[in-house]
Amino acid sequence: MGGVVVRHRGRKEQRTHVMQYVLLIYAAESRFANSTPAEGAAVMEAYGTYTKDLFATGRAGDCAALEPTHTATSVRVREGKRAVKDGPFAETREQLGGYYTIDAESADEALAWAEKIPGAKHGTIEVRPIMAVGGAPAPADASKRPALSKDTHKEYLLLLYEDERAWVSMSEAEQGAIFGRYMEFSKSITATGQFIAGEPLAPTMQARSISLDENKRVVRDGPFAETREQLGGYYRVWAKNLDEAVAIAAKIPAAETGTVEVRPVMDTSAYA
């Protein structure tokens, strides 16, 4: 999976006009839970086809399907003390179920890819630029990393929720200090071989949301949901079990000011 990071890093240097976007898929997970096995398999197949098409263009960075929110755990750290809670960061009518990151030359191109995601038919796709700084650490020492795999580890997505107004009102020096901490964190989980992917997201004022109504595209400005704290980035990591994933989450600076949601990544290898 480290290869995914290598690929898009290399490309970015050549094509500086290309922007990166994340396509966040929000849909009612009860729909999937209540479907028959045949219906479920059809949905997975539709996603499989979409993923193949997207990756064939060489423009896709990374993607993941998430397990439902009842498997989520929220982590906060206040005054050095860790608080672990059952459940997702926020209870919403539709839930974040997965994402794709893509390179696109314009927001319109990103929207065009978002529209084709199967979930757009009944849910909402939030399209958000990825911050130019890049959360991925240098992949140079990839060969020295321990090889982690599904035999001993599970994949988790750590979703970082924070009040983005605090970020906007910070001085450049303060922002720089926080970036420093993020780089340090990224480096530490890269050294252990646990880093799979991760990106900081642009503020929600740059988000657009798209859904299909009777196959007609409905686009509006703003994120999928207005919340007091907003999704500001993510890390995808390997961890032995939930305890290790929670320990990693607690080291992320966002855990001290906001909430980190820990969600298992669905194993879709059977559909690949």
Next chain:
Amino acid sequence: MLGDSRAVAHEAIRAFVRDDRARVLAALVKRCGFEIAEESLDAAIESAVRQWPDEGVPDVPSAWVMAVARRRAVDALRHRAMSASARATVRTLRDEREADVLASLEDEAFGDDRLRLFFTCCHPAIAPDTRVALALRWLSGLSTDDVARAFCVAPSTMAQRLTRAKSKIETAGIPYEIPEKSELRERLGSVLEVLYAIFNEGYVATTGPSLQRIDLADEAVRLAEVLCALVEEHPDALSLLALLLLVHARRDARTSPDGEMIALDEQARDRWDHAMISRAKSLLARSLRAGPPSTYAIEAAIQALHDEAPSYAETDFAQIAALYGLLRAKTDAPIVALNEAVARSMVDGPAEGLRAVRALERVEGLEGHHALFAAKADLLRRLGRSKEARSAYDAAIAATRNEAERRFLARRRDRL
């Protein structure tokens, strides 16, 4: 004759569920995960219900159930998508020698499996209410219907909650492990909280007609005993067990034959279980020698002072108030401040007590709480201010959901 063997079989199954179900479940979980373990164990118990009355009770019931459950688990795994890991599990289950399985059931290390079960179902990433439900289902072997009854929810609601919890444990990868030493105290704290919650639910049922639900309190005491042995008498576990026993010792004196509640000041102290009290006191002493007192140890010390007093009037309330003060410094539970004020009123007099209780009226968590109204009513009664006492009792009655407690408050009010 047939009726006899039926009765014997049913008693053997009840005994298995009470004493051995958790052990066998723990051993199965280690081999094939929670979902399949529970499914196959339930199927094996159903087979026992069908077969034992006719075929007789096997010599070692837990070994019989384990063998049937293992076969069921192999069948269940074969019916699922066969991943490499599922195939490996099937091989383990199928090829393991009967003698080895038996040995592992008898083995001392076996206690570790059950301890893992304690830590997994009381994991902090599971909602607190659900931890209690899982503990009752998995550690006590209560049926889903019984657990639903304890929570006053529909069985289907409880079944769904348990299914989701199991799915979270497997999917999110909640480990089936005993925490490392550095984390043991914090994680053990979560297990003890669950046992205390089960006990408190048994002590004063939050809703419903009868004051106590002895079965739940008994269950909490039994689990605390098991846990204590499993964690080699960790001082926090010892303190909790001591606390539960010191309160549980008064169970027979707490209710009249017709189920009415009797408060501490009117209980017949010769009906207390004094053997239980002295055992609990020695457990508490052992835990106190091991290090600084936990909140459970302080609470236990308070209960021990009540249990030691020959009468309510002769209770060492000054010492009790001091212990509540110590407790208040360690927890932020507002009810502790209320208890401290009440104990202090027995030393400083009801007027001072009323002033202290009034100061707590707007505290979050106590505002509108029946215990606050009841304490206020009692202090007003002691001051002879009957009219105000009456309206405070009315407020307490309106805020109480337990019917026996409501009748008790009404009797006190009517005696004014």
